[in-house]
Amino acid sequence: MRPPLRIVPALSRLILAVFVLGCVARPSPAQAPDQLSPAWNETVYALAEKIAAALTPARTFSLDVKDVSSGATVELAAVSQTLVADLTPRGARSVAPPAADSQVLVTISQNVDGYLLVAEIRHGDALQVATAPVKGSEPPASQPSLTPGIQRKIVWQQARPILDFVIAAPDTSHEIWYLLEPDRLVVFEFSGSAEVLHEARPISKLYAPRDLRGRVVLTDATHVKVFVGGVRCDGFWNPSFALECRENSDQQWQMGTVSWAIDPSRNNFSGAMTFSNSLEAKFPTFYSAASPSSATSGQSTSRWVVAGLDGRAQLFVGTADAVAAFDGWGSDILTAAPACGAAWQVFVTGAGDWTQPDRIQLYEIKDRRAIAVGDPLEFSGPILALWPAEDGKSAHVISQSLATGQYEASIVSATCGN
Amino acid sequence: MKLRSFLLLAAISIALVHPGRVETARRPRYGGTLRVEIGAVVNSLDPVVAAANPEESAAKDQIGALLYDHRNPDGTFAGVAGSGAFRIAAWEPGKHVTLAASENNRGARAFVDSVEIQMGRQARDRLLDLEVGNTDFAQIPAEQARSASEHGVRVSASDPDELVAVVFVAGRPIAEDAHAREALARSIDRAAMVNFILQKEGQPAGGLLPQWSSGTAFLFSTAADAAGAKQLWSQISGSPAIVLGYDSGDSLEQTVAERIAVNARDAGISITAESVTSPGSAAPNCDARLMRVRMPSPHPREALVNVVAMLGPTAALDVAPLPAGVSSDQVFARERAIVGSYRVIPLVWLPQVYGLSARVRDWNAPAPGESWPFADVWLEQESQ
Numbered sequence: 001m002r003p004p005l006r007i008v009p010a011l012s013r014l015i016l017a018v019f020v021l022g023c024v025a026r027p028s029p030a031q032a033p034d035q036l037s038p039a040w041n042e043t044v045y046a047l048a049e050k051i052a053a054a055l056t057p058a059r060t061f062s063l064d065v066k067d068v069s070s071g072a073t074v075e076l077a078a079v080s081q082t083l084v085a086d087l088t089p090r091g092a093r094s095v096a097p098p099a100a101d102s103q104v105l106v107t108i109s110q111n112v113d114g115y116l117l118v119a120e121i122r123h124g125d126a127l128q129v130a131t132a133p134v135k136g137s138e139p140p141a142s143q144p145s146l147t148p149g150i151q152r153k154i155v156w157q158q159a160r161p162i163l164d165f166v167i168a169a170p171d172t173s174h175e176i177w178y179l180l181e182p183d184r185l186v187v188f189e190f191s192g193s194a195e196v197l198h199e200a201r202p203i204s205k206l207y208a209p210r211d212l213r214g215r216v217v218l219t220d221a222t223h224v225k226v227f228v229g230g231v232r233c234d235g236f237w238n239p240s241f242a243l244e245c246r247e248n249s250d251q252q253w254q255m256g257t258v259s260w261a262i263d264p265s266r267n268n269f270s271g272a273m274t275f276s277n278s279l280e281a282k283f284p285t286f287y288s289a290a291s292p293s294s295a296t297s298g299q300s301t302s303r304w305v306v307a308g309l310d311g312r313a314q315l316f317v318g319t320a321d322a323v324a325a326f327d328g329w330g331s332d333i334l335t336a337a338p339a340c341g342a343a344w345q346v347f348v349t350g351a352g353d354w355t356q357p358d359r360i361q362l363y364e365i366k367d368r369r370a371i372a373v374g375d376p377l378e379f380s381g382p383i384l385a386l387w388p389a390e391d392g393k394s395a396h397v398i399s400q401s402l403a404t405g406q407y408e409a410s411i412v413s414a415t416c417g418n
Numbered sequence: 419m420k421l422r423s424f425l426l427l428a429a430i431s432i433a434l435v436h437p438g439r440v441e442t443a444r445r446p447r448y449g450g451t452l453r454v455e456i457g458a459v460v461n462s463l464d465p466v467v468a469a470a471n472p473e474e475s476a477a478k479d480q481i482g483a484l485l486y487d488h489r490n491p492d493g494t495f496a497g498v499a500g501s502g503a504f505r506i507a508a509w510e511p512g513k514h515v516t517l518a519a520s521e522n523n524r525g526a527r528a529f530v531d532s533v534e535i536q537m538g539r540q541a542r543d544r545l546l547d548l549e550v551g552n553t554d555f556a557q558i559p560a561e562q563a564r565s566a567s568e569h570g571v572r573v574s575a576s577d578p579d580e581l582v583a584v585v586f587v588a589g590r591p592i593a594e595d596a597h598a599r600e601a602l603a604r605s606i607d608r609a610a611m612v613n614f615i616l617q618k619e620g621q622p623a624g625g626l627l628p629q630w631s632s633g634t635a636f637l638f639s640t641a642a643d644a645a646g647a648k649q650l651w652s653q654i655s656g657s658p659a660i661v662l663g664y665d666s667g668d669s670l671e672q673t674v675a676e677r678i679a680v681n682a683r684d685a686g687i688s689i690t691a692e693s694v695t696s697p698g699s700a701a702p703n704c705d706a707r708l709m710r711v712r713m714p715s716p717h718p719r720e721a722l723v724n725v726v727a728m729l730g731p732t733a734a735l736d737v738a739p740l741p742a743g744v745s746s747d748q749v750f751a752r753e754r755a756i757v758g759s760y761r762v763i764p765l766v767w768l769p770q771v772y773g774l775s776a777r778v779r780d781w782n783a784p785a786p787g788e789s790w791p792f793a794d795v796w797l798e799q800e801s802q
Contacts, residue, residue, distance in 0.1 A: 109633040112630065112631045131750060208526045210529060353779040
């Protein structure tokens with residue numbers, strides 16, 4: 001299993017961060033002929049050893065390389081050149097087919113575990129076959145697009161499920177990452193690009209709904225609050241990191257300066273909200289909700305969109321009845337800090353299910369209408385969580401790639417222009 | 419005193435714009451009853467009671483996987499019924515079973531409240547019920563997938579994971595003739611089988627593992643070679659003939675057997691296809707049998723070990739152990755040796771095909787070795 005991949009510390013962030021401006025993921029450009037990735041390089045080397053053994057006593061060979069896989073991001077010429085370079089020191093010489101003692105056909109294939117190099121070595125009527133699995137081969141990566149609207153930065157990938165994450169920066173040279181998984185909070189400390197700490201603290205669950213939701217909130221640089229199902233935890237550094245968990249007796253989840261009541265045995269909120277001024281409001285049960293100013297003032301009870309359990313998003317404007325309903329929205333919505341103008345903008349996920357690719361569309365809500373703004377930001381798999389980021393402007397998105405099964409943590413924000 | 423005021427907003431109005439429309443929402447929704455139809459007749463859910471036939475055994479295993487939390491190393495269920503995602507709420511042996519979601523399931527409560535399984539439903543009836551919305555889930559024969567789709571049924575197919583193969587019966591004189599085995603293998607037009615019999619819902623099989631699992635299936639030829647077959651057959655002395663048996667209750671096997679006979683006769687091979695009343699019967703007249711083997715795992719070694727275990731006794735295959743951790747080279751070498759002996763002739767790979775109603779969400783076709791994921795699916799709310 002591929003280890004977790006942190007994609008951004010410090011300077012490397014500028015190089016490795018993946019920006020997707022509104023859209024379509026494309027395969028990364030093929031490797032230059034002389035630039036096989038380490039994983040492919042190792043595999044070609046391993047295959048060359050087997051081919052060399054099979055060529056004995058023949059010393060000249062012809063080589064052909066083909067690809068029957070789906071989406072291997074490696075150039076055939078690079079494989080061919082590297083293979084010849086690896087075979088030559090072993091006394092084998094590449095020649096044109098008519099003059100070759102043996103014919104070698106290398107196929108880039110794919111099996112249940114990943115990519116596989118298969119060599120067919122023919123010497124007269126004899127056929128030998130050698131294989132070499134490509135360990136830790138990377139899936140095709142997203143590439144920048146020029147469509148404006150929404151910006152995405154993938155900051156973490158791992159095989160284990162992620163519910164939420166938050167990044168603290170106690171000083172300019174350190175970052176502390178908190179990754180919330182279903183049964184633990186994982187803490188990483190980075191100094192520049194170096195990992196200096198990696199710890200995990202267990203979280204007991206009173207309830208374990210099948211679609212478990214969780215949220216981690218940064219209180220300050222050294223304190224976090226964690227909400228998972230019906231459990232609430234406080235994490236702090238003194239001097240090492242500790243996490244104290246207990247039943248979340250009132251089931252309140254902190255959402256900025258508002259709190260929402262969760263149904264701990266389900267995956268939705270009950271509809272009850274408590275504001276910082278102790279006002280309470282009751283909405284229909286919902287998966288998520290957005291208000292134009294809740295993230296900043298915590299005072300507003302006037303305008304809310306709630307994404308209900310029936311697949312409809314409804315707009316409430318200080319009244320008991322919804323004044324508008326928006327169809328075709330997914331279950332996760334979040335107010336976006338508008339990059340252009342001052343209108344109320346909302347990130348909205350797609351309305352498929354978790355077997356399908358997903359998207360985030362930015363909507364502007366004006367005059368009881370929701371108007372799609374710009375192109376949607378496409379994801380290669382479902383979006384599992386959409387929570388506000390600690391900066392109060394961007395969003396933390398957890399998605400799962402349908403191609404690789406990896407869970408991806410991203411920071412998404414609205415952009416203006418290119 | 420804490421100032422408290424209430425802004426009460428009305429409960430949600432589920433007034434729907436388009437009557438009958440299925441609403442969509444991405445995050446799973448709890449509730450509802452999943453209606454399932456199966457062809458098998460399950461007379462006992464007690465793991466100790468043996469099933470009467472492979473179909474009942476497979477269905478019983480699927481239901482058991484919903485009722486039990488885990489299995490023993492030998493694959494049998496451990497613990498008590500109801501420790502899994504569901505418990506039995508109603509049970510009428512051989513006819514139907516209702517499973518209710520267990521509230522305290524260790525793997526978290528299922529999204530649906532219950533699953534109703536109707537047994538003994540023939541494929542034609544299952545398809546009709548899917549078409550008119552009387553059921554949410556039913557397995558469809560692979561060869562009928564295309565037709566079902568054309569009739570508006572939502573179809574889901576797994577990766578091809580079921581091998582149909584000719585297996586020569588060790589000890590029969592013609593089965594011990596390597597030229598005869600190879601001649602029959604070369605005569606078969608697998609592409610035509612896939613295109614016409616399976617309506618393109620499957621893949622020609624040259625090896626014992628599918629390409630998606632092993633990555634090496636492309637090394638095995640699936641092309642027909644009638645001329646080569648004719649030449650090989652002509653080298654056999656006497657007046658040889660092959661009797662090919664198929665399961666009398668399996669219409670797909672019958673069609674495939676008849677197709678093989680047509681191909682073989684075109685190559686000058688004398689062959690007759692005969693039905694066998696029970697897959698497990700001795701069928702003493704058969705020189706070869708059509709057999710179907712499902713992969714128990716997506717991993718090549720485990721799948722190959724299973725093929726050898728299932729077909730080995732009939733074909734007298736090499737049963738030397740293939741230990742865990744062997745390389746892909748070793749797996750391929752074993753597979754190549756078996757295929758090269760022509761004691762087993764791979765024909766086609768079949769997917770598992772499922773028909774689903776539109777309201778079933780988050781459905782992922784189970785991989786080899788996995789069970790029906792009824793605890794993970796959820797049901798879209800139907801509009802009134």
